Amino acid sequence: MAIESEVLVIGGGLGGLTSALAAAREGADVRLVSYKQSTLRQASGLVDVLGYTPNGDGPLTDPYEAIPSLPESHPYRKVGVQTVRNALSLFDDAVPTYEGEHTDTNALLPTxxxxxxxxxxxxxxxxxxxxxxxxxxxxxxxxxxxxxxxxxxxxxxxxxxxxxxxxxxxxxxxxxxxxxxxxxxxxxxxxxxxxxxxxxxxxxxxxxxxxxxxxxxxxxxxxxxxxxxxxxxxxxxxxxxxxxxxxxxxxxPMGPPSLPGLRLEDALFSALDEAGASIETGNPVVDFEGEDRIEKVFIEKNGAKIPNSADQYVLATGGFVGKGVESDRDGVYEPVFDCHVPHAADRYDWFEGELFGDHEFARYGVATDDDLRPLDANEHSEFENLRAAGSVLGGYDFAAEKSGSGVSIATGYAAGQRAAQEAR
The missing domain is CATH 3.40.50.1860 (Rossmann fold)
Incomplete structure (x- = not known):
């Protein structure tokens, strides 16, 4: 018998945790499943919205002011400035030990x-x-x-x-x-x-x-x-x-393993627990059923494939580092639902010759519509009840822009909230 919920979030990083929290606070019955430990323990614990433009201009004083000028493919353009603000407000409420909410201006911290x-x-x-x-x-x-x-x-x-x-x-x-x-x-x-x-x-x-x-x-x-x-x-x-x-x-703030990252992870899991979400870690999603609509996913547990079904799904499995996006000799792909990942056919076009050059692969990820539904190669929705959030998304270079945490929180918030509203 399948384990059922209204919203199923796949991935336990910042995007997945925010998705689950946003959906739970909208009143949905939420289940979060994650194969690995959260990548937050590898992160500095700082929450960046936007430190530099894609052209390298910065450091930016007001990240919100720069968002409307970003490329249309950027995740921030998909969700809009107000959603970014709303998402940070959710974060502020869930993690009251953080500061910076009093101003739109970026703080400057030594590393x-x-x-x-x-x-x-x-x-x-x-x-x-x-x-x-x-x-x-x-x-x-x-x-x-x-x-x-x-x-x-x-x-x-x-x-x-x-x-x-x-x-x-x-x-x-x-x-x-x-x-x-x-x-x-x-x-x-x-x-x-x-x-x-x-x-x-x-x-x-x-x-x-x-x-x-x-x-x-x-x-x-x-x-x-x-x-x-x-x-x-x-x-x-x-x-x-x-x-x-x-x-x-x-x-x-230090590099991995990061104590501030662990503290942040603990705070978000506590907020999720208080919101009533169900959490399961340590077991991967290995298969799914459905064509235009996902009917169920299968989680491998002790050698068995356990079905989990939901009305709405959020994909927040991470990028290349988190194995939410992978590549081989044949191309770049998303391994859970086989969502389309736009990329150059020639592997030599994925990167520049210089170590710190403008590497195209840094922006590889799932493309979505403005509702964060993944798009196929013909720009049609892959599944009507699937949204994507966090670094599984393409269209931005989080390392160069210093935007990784902000994108995860903003798109996680948007995907979780909209999934909950549609599940009603």
């Missing part, structure tokens, strides 16, 4: 590589580190964490012309952690505030960390750490460190 990134929403833990802030800054690296070289990051930031003096220092993290410890181990130690040995006596971890940083201060008014400052209650840890040091403390 772990020493660059400045324009972003529309950011964790509260990063707010004291804004690059527009003129307060002098000390960046603290952890000796065991080689992917955050604080002196190197500080030098790069200084070279960008930030309006403050910035230095970097490296310390050994207090406690007996292995050199290859995961970021969650650092976070757990600070969450529990367990005692660690410091010069022959036991000291709470937060105090011990502050003691290692305090002698390094040279009058700076804020201190930035890599994003390891707790998982359960990072705000309390920042406050404790700030009290010990007499400065404002912030986190610098």
């Amino acid at each position: 772990h590589g020493g660059s400045i990134k324009p972003t529309a929403r950011y964790p509260a833990g990063a707010s004291a580190g804004l690059a527009s802030d003129t307060r002098d800054t000390l960046l603290v690296g952890i000796e065991e964490m080689v992917d955050f070289d604080a002196p190197h990051v500080a030098a790069h930031l200084d070279a960008t012309g930030v309006p403050f003096d910035v230095r970097g220092e490296t310390i050994r993290f207090p406690g007996d952690l292995r050199a290859d410890a995961k970021v969650t181990r650092y976070a757990k130690l600070l969450d529990t505030n367990s005692e660690v040995a410091v010069r022959g006596r036991m000291v709470p971890a937060r105090e011990a960390l502050a003691q290692r940083v305090n002698p390094l201060l040279e009058g700076e008014e804020r201190v930035g750490f890599p994003a390891i400052l707790g998982d359960d209650n990072p705000g309390a840890i920042r406050d404790a460190l700030g009290d010990h040091l007499g400065v404002d403390v912030f986190e610098v």
